[in-house]
Amino acid sequence: MSNQPRQAIHDSTAPSTDTRDSRMGEGVDDRFNSRLREAFGSTPFILTKFDKFMNWVRGSSMFMLQFGIACCSIEMMHTYAIKHDLDRFGAGVPRASPRQADVIIVPGTIVSKFGPRMKRVYDQMPEPKFVVGMGSCTISGGPFQEGYNVVKGAEEIIPVDIHVPGCPPRPEALIYGVAKLQERVANGETSPVVVKPYELEEFGDLPRDELIDKLAAEIDEEDLVMRYNWADSP
Amino acid sequence: MSTELERTVPVTEEAELERLVGDRALSTDDHKNAPAFVVRPDAVQDVLFDLRDEAGFDHLSCVTAQQYEDRYETIYHLKKYDDPTQEVSVVVPTSTDEPVSQTAEPVYRSADWGEREAFDLVGIDYEGHPDPRRILLPETWQGHPLDLSYDQDKPQLVTLAEHANPLQEDHRDAETDTMFLNIGPHHPATHGVLHVKTVLDGETVADVEPDIGYLHRCEEQMCEQGTYRHQIMPYPDRWDYTANMPNEWAYARAAEDLADLEVPDYAQVLRTMGCELSRMAGHFLALGTFALDVFGDFTAIFQYAFRDRELAQDILEDLTGQRMMYNYFRLGGVAWDVPEPREEFFEKTRDFLDGLPTKVEEYDDLLTGNEVFQIRCVDTGILEPEIAKQYGCTGPVARGSGIDYDLRRDDPYGYYPELEWDVVTEDGKDNYSRVLVRMQEVEQSAKIVEQCIDLLEEWPEDDREIQSNVPRTLKPDPGTETYKAVENAKGELGIYIRADGTDTPGRFKIRSPCFHNLSTLAEMSQGEYVPDLVASLGSLDVILGEVDR
Structure with a gap:
């Protein structure tokens, strides 16, 4: 009969049924009791503050944004790859979308054209979010600090929690930086949000001066702009 | 040595080059790597066409632009794919007041981006260039940074325009819709910070324009x-x-x-x-x-x-x-x-x-x-x-x-x-x-x-x-x-x-x-x-x- 399951199909599900049966064992089903629970003894509860628990969870499972800028991103890839394997520390899942990421590692030189884009990517990440600045360029502009086009450090644009110095830092150094961040997150510390010189603004809100008048024909009032001022930044 | 290339390429002697360029050369210059001919800004294409078609210089290796106290200068470094030791440079001086020079784009496609960069950083205009825009710096940048009179301390504005309308009219045929797609500058497949402006027709690519300069660190x-x-x-x-x-x-x-x-x-x-x-x-x-x-x-x-x-x-x-x-x-x-x-x-x-x-x-x-x-x-x-x-x-x-x-x-x-x-x-x-x-x-x-x-x-x-x-x-x-x-x-x-x-x-x-x-x-x-x-x-x-x- 066509409405009866054929024997072959029936048999094919048998192995998984067998496995389930054998795992359930005799008596009461205790498949979900872990070793940890055994260790707790008769009272399978931990008393802790919810905030503290959440911070511990946050620090132990961090999703990194897959974000490459310059030379440091090569060392960052080495940190994710074998030998260094950041995943061992509960912080190594690179997410391609900022909407799924907790941590952004800023690996490289930020130039004026990329600044607003990076700000936009950062803004798209859900709270709470953390930033690791990798390399000298994200601290001060590094070897390119005197360049006419170079933003002198990531902190001009977004708040940074951990700075990892080096040009580029070794993977070990980045792992140390991430571990430090985890420590901070677990302790509930966050970096202060400072007022940043390169905030994005609507073009219409900028105070009128010679430069604005000159560009008024090219830029819409509502367009977001960054005012890049080489001389005034530190 | 097994790697020796059989030199079947005819060597173009300097005298022959001189004859080829003829009196279009205002003077000759002496670069350490190659002979250089100084030509007028309106004879660029003429000279380059001759050098390419008659002397076989089919590789425009580099376009260098620079400013001296009294003039701007564009240098086209030419080579041959068959024998890159044969080199020649074409030097095009232009005046400081009106730095306009003929484009080399019809002769070598690689001059397209090369001259855009020269315009962007040094400020030389190329007459007849198909796409005279900035390439590395933002569109709204004021001044040309490798120009001698550039003031680095002046403030600049960098825009973050909203995306263009995703449903744009098609280039080729007004009846079909094409879609505009931004790939990058933050994208896992662009190996860094490249921005590719793509126009799609269905799922096929109708037009691609790489937008670079997100890592122009001077x-x-x-x-x-x-x-x-x-x-x-x-x-x-x-x-x-x-x-x-x-x-x-x-x-x-x-x-x-x-x-x-x-x-x-x-x-x-x-x-x-x-x-x-x-x-x-x-x-x-x-x-x-x-x-x-x-x-x-x-x-x-x-x-x-x-x-x-x-x-x-x-x-x-x-x-x-x-x-x-x-x-x-x-x-x-x-x-x-x-x-x-x-x-x-x-x-x-x-x-x-x-x-x-x-x-x-x-x-x-x-x-x-x-x-x-x-x-x-x-x-x-x-x-x-x-x-x-x-x-x-x-x-x-x-x-x-x-x-x-x-x-x-x-x-x-x-x-x-x-x-x-x-x-x-x-x-x-x-x-x-x-x-x-x-x-x-x-x-x-x-x-x-x-x-x-x-x-x-x-x-x-x-x-x-x-x-x-x-x-x-x-x-x-x-x-x-x-x-x-x-x-x-x-x-x-x-x-x-x-x-x-x-x-x-x-x-x-x-x-x-x-x-x-x-x-x-x-x-x-x-x-x-x-x-x-x-x-x-x-x-x-x-x-x-x-x-x-």
């Missing part, structure tokens, strides 16, 4: 501020940051030519070995990230490639003390000898080389022999050799299109002419060939490193000279100009230096291979699917640090 300005002897050498490492050491050779070669410095043979062997190890590291990364682009996850091939890259980096770390930014070259030599105990270093390197054939087999099983991979790569991203030459492609991209061009053999430097190795070419012209070329180049590099190790091991102990006698402060004669190129992992990396009598260069121009390779993206991907566009981009192996400089 490398030329930095090099113009540094002194020749020590302060410039750290920067080349940061141009092509996957295979760093060959870049140092580009600067070293140009500066040594400029100041007439000798390099001892022993140092040449060390340089050759270091560069080839670095090239291998770069190609491993290219392979890993290409697999990442095609398969889309951080799994097997990516990890295998990084395992091997780590091994190469370890050896280079032993040699230079750094994992990536080696800063190993010095003008007239290298920083230090092979580390003690030497036997240990040689053994470690030999172990790496001995393991390589098995690994290449592994890659063949995993990647190039993989049916899915072949379906994705064979016959996609076709780049015809004529088009590649027009755009100034070099390196594995050109060799994957069957262009037999490798400066290590054709314009020999270092210890390469004394060693046994082959130039790899494939004539598939597609993404697959470019990957094959890189994989085989890894084997050739291993061959070179092996011979270098043998040489270093047998080198008599009292003859291990790593550095020739170089004055502490180098001050080449004012007005000396040279343009020298080397083969780095991505292709022809050239440096133009003009000395102005001080200990820093008057003008420092970088000819980046990735910049020219990337400009072919539109040719390669029109009419293909979006995933093929991503695969083509991956197979070009562009490094944005070198594209934007």
Whole structure:
């Protein structure tokens, strides 16, 4: 009969049924009791503050944004790859979308054209979010600090929690930086949000001066702009 | 030497060039690398057409623009693909008040981006240019930063415009709708911060425009501020940051030519070995990230490639003390000898080389022999050799299109002419060939490193000279100009230096291979699917640090 399951199909599900049966064992089903629970003894509860628990969870499972800028991103890839394997520390899942990421590692030189884009990517990440600045360029502009086009450090644009110095830092150094961040997150510390010189603004809100008048024909009032001022930044 | 190229290319004598350019030449100039003809701004195309069609200079290697006190100047550095030792420069001076010069774009397509860059950074206008826009700096930038009168302290505005209307009218036919798609600048498949403006017709690519400049960190300005002897050498490492050491050779070669410095043979062997190890590291990364682009996850091939890259980096770390930014070259030599105990270093390197054939087999099983991979790569991203030459492609991209061009053999430097190795070419012209070329180049590099190790091991102990006698402060004669190129992992990396009598260069121009390779993206991907566009981009192996400089 066509409405009866054929024997072959029936048999094919048998192995998984067998496995389930054998795992359930005799008596009461205790498949979900872990070793940890055994260790707790008769009272399978931990008393802790919810905030503290959440911070511990946050620090132990961090999703990194897959974000490459310059030379440091090569060392960052080495940190994710074998030998260094950041995943061992509960912080190594690179997410391609900022909407799924907790941590952004800023690996490289930020130039004026990329600044607003990076700000936009950062803004798209859900709270709470953390930033690791990798390399000298994200601290001060590094070897390119005197360049006419170079933003002198990531902190001009977004708040940074951990700075990892080096040009580029070794993977070990980045792992140390991430571990430090985890420590901070677990302790509930966050970096202060400072007022940043390169905030994005609507073009219409900028105070009128010679430069604005000159560009008024090219830029819409509502367009977001960054005012890049080489001389005034530190 | 098996690598000797049969010279069937007729050598164009300087006298013949003079006859060809004729009285269109206002005067001749004396560049250290090549004869230079000064021509009027409205005779550029005439002269270039003649040089291309009658003398066979089919490779516009570089467009250099600069400003003097009394004039602007554009220099077109021409070469021949068949014999890059034959060079000629065409110098086009324009007045300071009205810097307008005829475009060379109809003669060489690579002048398109070259002249856009010259306009962007120096401020020369090119009459008849099809697309006279800024290329590296934001559209709203005020002034031209390498112009002598540029004031760096003036504020600038950088816009972040909202996306254009995603449903745009079609270019070709008003009845169908096309979709505008931004890829990047933050995107996992663009290998950094490249922005590709794509217009899609259904799922096929109708138009592609790479938007670069998101990593323009003023490398030329930095090099113009540094002194020749020590302060410039750290920067080349940061141009092509996957295979760093060959870049140092580009600067070293140009500066040594400029100041007439000798390099001892022993140092040449060390340089050759270091560069080839670095090239291998770069190609491993290219392979890993290409697999990442095609398969889309951080799994097997990516990890295998990084395992091997780590091994190469370890050896280079032993040699230079750094994992990536080696800063190993010095003008007239290298920083230090092979580390003690030497036997240990040689053994470690030999172990790496001995393991390589098995690994290449592994890659063949995993990647190039993989049916899915072949379906994705064979016959996609076709780049015809004529088009590649027009755009100034070099390196594995050109060799994957069957262009037999490798400066290590054709314009020999270092210890390469004394060693046994082959130039790899494939004539598939597609993404697959470019990957094959890189994989085989890894084997050739291993061959070179092996011979270098043998040489270093047998080198008599009292003859291990790593550095020739170089004055502490180098001050080449004012007005000396040279343009020298080397083969780095991505292709022809050239440096133009003009000395102005001080200990820093008057003008420092970088000819980046990735910049020219990337400009072919539109040719390669029109009419293909979006995933093929991503695969083509991956197979070009562009490094944005070198594209934007």
